[in-house]
Amino acid sequence: MxxxxxxxxxxxxxxxxxxxxxxxxxxxxxxxxxxxxxxxxxxxxxxxxxxxxxxxxxxxxxxxxxxxxxxxxxxxxxxxxxxxxxxxxxxxxxxxxxxxxxxxxxxxxxxxxxxxxxxxxxxxxxxxxxxxxxxxxxxxxxxxxxxxxxxxxxxxxxxxxxxxxxxxxxxxxxxxxxxxxxxxxxxxxxxxxxxxxxxxxxxxxxxxxxxxxxxxxxxxxxxxxxxxxxxxxxxxxxxxxxxxxxxxxGGKNPNIIFADCDFDKALKTSLQSSFANQGQICLCGSRIFIERPIYEQFRDAFVEKASKLKIGSPYDDSTQVGALVSAQHLEKVMSYVKIAQEEGGRLLCGGQIVEVEGECSQGFYLQPAVFEGLAYDCRTNQEEIFGPVVTLTPFDTEDDVLEMANSTDYGLSATVWTSNLNRANRISRDLHSGIVWVNCWLFRDLRTPFGGVKNxxxxxxxxxxxxxxxxxxxxxxxxx
Missing domain, CATH: 3.40.605.10 (Aldehyde Dehydrogenase; Chain A, domain 1)
Incomplete structure (x- = not known):
């Protein structure tokens, strides 16, 4: 002790x-x-x-x-x-x-x-x-x-x-x-x-x-x-x-993925921006908006990779998802898994408490959860969960995704994936956010201002x- x-x-x-x-x-x-x-x-x-x-x-x-x-x-x-x-x-x-x-x-x-x-x-x-x-x-x-x-x-x-x-x-x-x-x-x-x-x-x-x-x-x-x-x-x-x-x-950050993105890079980084530190980073992109032409392809690839993340002892170098910070926080995150289901969300993977073998059997572990089929203005998509829970939502136009992305009371960070420079500038300008990452996430230059808008x-x-x-x-x- x-x-x-x-x-x-x-x-x-x-x-x-x-x-x-x-x-x-x-x-x-x-x-x-x-x-x-x-x-x-x-x-x-x-x-x-x-x-x-x-x-x-x-x-x-x-x-x-x-x-x-x-x-x-x-x-x-x-x-x-x-x-x-x-x-x-x-x-x-x-x-x-x-x-x-x-x-x-x-x-x-x-x-x-x-x-x-x-x-x-x-x-x-x-x-x-x-x-x-x-x-x-x-x-x-x-x-x-x-x-x-x-x-x-x-x-x-x-x-x-x-x-x-x-x-x-x-x-x-x-x-x-x-x-x-x-x-x-x-x-x-x-x-x-x-x-x-x-x-x-x-x-x-x-x-x-x-x-x-x-x-x-x-x-x-x-x-x-x-x-x-x-x-x-x-x-x-x-x-x-x-x-x-x-x-x-707090933050409830959008991750916007256009069809002309670098698919493999967007997929790999989105997995990280969703579940790094068990989703317990104020900058995590918990709302993933995917342009409709690649929605199913991205969804299936994302769910496949998310379901294979290794959950276990944080002291094992092969572990990708460790323990949530406390029993109380685990309970809070689990309550949002239930809320998402009650709101009509389809649980594509995860959302279950995981029992790790050995000395970590009483730890606070949760399999990362991925939902689809939720309205952009439901509680799951509006309230900060601060855990390994993300939603997937298709979109058709820039105006549509901006409306959904800007709908929350938060405005800390946002991520945009596109190879179109003009679109990147348009979307970045119109997002209600203190930080916008284009084709990257959590890339920090310590000289730059950091902070959010709204709540x-x-x-x-x-x-x-x-x-x-x-x-x-x-x-x-x-x-x-």
């Missing part, structure tokens, strides 16, 4: 209440550790530590901040296998996915923002021959970063890296469902020599810890990734306090957008 501790003021400490929560391994369904059941008092302690560290950290040179962050990135690389195993054990995802994507991306996040601050420039506007206006950016102070359970270290570092790079000090709350890599990360920060109080990590439940971070009078900004319902609650709390907000929320969030992360979010701009006008 491994007991996780909070990271406050540069030290690993127990929660002030002395209470802990169980940490369950999704692959086996068994408790394997404990995490702090922290409260507002722990958050207040973390905020005070961050406040004490801010004056020095905010004035630390960019070169020195960069050097420390790069050292943390080096330590992530050096501990790749340990971090990948911890991520897999905590989340249920195949270890090969954690090893190839999650942990390397966490390192890349730290490196990207550590080096970006070395290349920032200031704006200057000369007003005729009378004055010059200079724009300067200053860190905000203590900021709150709240990250989700689906890509734990990946998204944790995506938030704290630009915050730290900009000269802020941070109070961070990782998901209580997947806290282990954030705990290991705190150890790496200590090893790297990150000054005390610059980063503080408080573990615990959202209503107690997350809410305390949001409503604390001394947190200047909140960066949150998670469910839309929680995002609305955060906005309701933070907006009247005039805090800066960045909200990356998928507010604000943008990534690149200069992230660094701008964590700073305050000031105009200085100097008259000649």
């Amino acid at each position: 491994e007991r996780i501790l909070n990271y406050i003021g540069g030290e690993l400490i127990a929660p002030q209440s002395g209470k802990y929560l169980e940490n369950v391994e999704p692959a086996t369904g068994k408790v394997y550790g404990e995490i702090p059941d922290s409260e507002a008092a722990d958050v207040d302690l973390a905020v005070k530590a961050a406040q004490a560290a801010f004056p020095v950290w905010s004035k630390t040179s960019r070169a020195e901040r960069s050097k420390l962050m790069l050292k943390v990135a080096d330590l992530i690389d050096q501990n790749l296998e340990e971090l990948a195993m911890a991520e897999s054990k905590d989340n249920g995802k195949p270890i090969k996915l954690a090893r190839a994507v999650d942990i390397p991306r966490a390192s890349a996040n730290m490196r990207f923002f550590a080096t970006a601050i070395l290349h920032e420039s200031s704006e200057a506007h000369q007003t005729d021959d009378e004055a010059i206006n200079v724009t300067v950016k200053s860190p905000l102070g203590v900021v709150g970063c709240i990250s989700p359970w689906n890509l734990p270290l990946y998204l944790f570092t995506w938030k704290i890296a630009p915050a730290l790079a900009s000269g802020n000090t941070v109070v961070a709350k990782p998901s209580e469902i997947t806290p282990m890599t954030a705990y290991l990360f705190s150890k790496l920060c200590i090893e790297a020599g990150l000054p005390k109080g610059v980063l503080n990590i408080v573990h615990g439940l959202g209503p107690k810890v997350g809410q305390a971070v949001v409503e604390h009078n001394d947190t200047q900004a909140i960066s949150f990734t998670g469910g839309t319902k929680t995002g609305k609650q955060i906005a309701a709390t933070a907006a009247p306090m005039f805090k800066k907000l960045s909200l990356e929320l 998928s969030g507010a604000g943008r992360e990534g690149g200069w957008d992230a660094l701008d979010f964590f700073t305050e701009k000031k105009n200085i006008c100097i008259k000649y």
Whole structure:
């Protein structure tokens, strides 16, 4: 039983209440550790530590901040296998996915923002021959970063890296469902020599810890990734306090496949974009729209491949689909399988709980489900399921597919498969989405803005957008 501790003021400490929560391994369904059941008092302690560290950290040179962050990135690389195993054990995802994507991306996040601050420039506007206006950016102070359970270290570092790079000090709350890599990360920060109080990590439940971070009078900004319902609650709390907000929320993303696509590539990538990380990625394309001339061909090939995906222990390198993150989430996803059937959907494959042999027999496994025959505006096609459940729908015209694709309350990402450049531009322009991938999926350049429209969030992360979010701009006008 491994007991996780909070990271406050540069030290690993127990929660002030002395209470802990169980940490369950999704692959086996068994408790394997404990995490702090922290409260507002722990958050207040973390905020005070961050406040004490801010004056020095905010004035630390960019070169020195960069050097420390790069050292943390080096330590992530050096501990790749340990971090990948911890991520897999905590989340249920195949270890090969954690090893190839999650942990390397966490390192890349730290490196990207550590080096970006070395290349920032200031704006200057000369007003005729009378004055010059200079724009300067200053860190905000203590900021709150709240990250989700689906890509734990990946998204944790995506938030704290630009915050730290900009000269802020941070109070961070990782998901209580997947806290282990954030705990290991705190150890790496200590090893790297990150000054005390610059980063503080408080573990615990959202209503107690997350809410305390949001409503604390001394947190200047909140960066949150998670469910839309929680995002609305955060906005309701933070907006009247005039805090800066960045909200990356849910998605119900369309995957549009035209008849002139590269069929094999669209098929292979669509399988990945449907079921990667057990469908537990906000960017997964859970609604697949297929142009009618190739509908049956694509459907049959997709179902054949989906039904053969290997489900099993995440620690087996041959596993393609691991465990869902928790028993509660498995129950939620299964409820949508039932809803889809009640709405008249034809289950083409999957949708059954899988019992894996051996020590993983009590884990949370589900065979990926594929439905057809559902109306585009039914609950299954409108509500975020966040699991390995997809629907297939034929379409005839661009107008038809745009109407269906844009019909949801979400607008995070979309994917378009076509060899027609003009069509790709037309469809991309008219999709209500913050991100459109053409002939690819989840291809990320960290310089680009990331975020959604409608109920998928507010604000943008990534690149200069992230660094701008964590700073305050000031105009200085100097008259000649």
